[in-house]
Amino acid sequence: MSDNITNITTEDLQTMSGKEGLILQGCGGPLQEWLNGVNGLLTESGILLDGSRFERASVFQHDGLTNLLFPFEGVKLDMGKLAMWRLQTHDQFGGTWLSDYVPNRLEGFTQAYSPQKPKMDLAGMDGNIYAILGNASMLLKEAGMREQIDEMFKRCEASGSYDEALSIISEYVDTELSAPPIEPKKTHKKKGKSAHER
Incomplete structure (x- = not known):
């Protein structure tokens, strides 16, 4: 395994709420060649801008496929061109967004555990x-x-x-001024497979 490719699990993906990236499905062969190849393709297509490139990618297994996640953090992209490239090459690479893959294939993002805030009443305190x-x-x-x-x-x-x-x-601490807790949105797993996976 290359230093630029990190092994992750589908559970790791489910903790990445608020993050975005490109997932390519069914990546066989040497993964470093995939990283170099994708950087080359996206540079030639004018998608990676100003000499920017994906320095790292993460690999995970799901439904018998080896998949690569290319995170967008720290990478300068033409998102419109990338969206078109993803659609045009979908049969070849099974490209999808991280924000689509997790709700549709992994039953949604998990909420990070945070301890229950202790309760404190401000009423009656002396203003100090x-x-x-x-x-x-x-x-x-x-x-x-x-x-x-x-x-x-x-x-x-x-x-x-x-x-x-x-x-x-x-x-x-939970006071009269605290914001009410946000209820996590429920996502539904879609049934069926894409043309790429059949």
């Missing part, structure tokens, strides 16, 4: 921001979230007002 910070710190420590205490203090010290500091504290 340091007393409120002390209270929030004690609750975070009890909840096993010690690493967030320093971060909360630094952000509050850099804040411009009492209200801003309260908003910051409300990101770490």
Whole structure:
């Protein structure tokens, strides 16, 4: 395995919510040649811009196929041209976007685990921001979230007002000012296979 090619699992893909990349399916033979070949093809097609190239790719197995993920982070692309290239070469490479592959083939992205925020009522506190910070710190420590205490203090010290500091504290502990939790969207697995996979 080349240093530029990383082995990942389909479970790793499911944690990549918010990221994007190009997935090519059914990549047989030496994977480094695929990386070099794709860089060459996309450069010639005017898709990779200003000397940009994919320095790394990730390989994973699914449904008996070896697939490569080319992440878009740090790569300058003409997305319109890439979208056209993907459609034109789909029968050859089975190209799809990471954001399409995971919901359609892997039952969606998983939500990263985050510990339950401790609850703290601001009502009745005396308006002393340091007393409120002390209270929030004690609750975070009890909840096993010690690493967030320093971060909360630094952000509050850099804040411009009492209200801003309260908003910051409300990101770490659940107060009357905290935003309601976002319900994760449910994605449905589509049945059937593409022409490339049949």
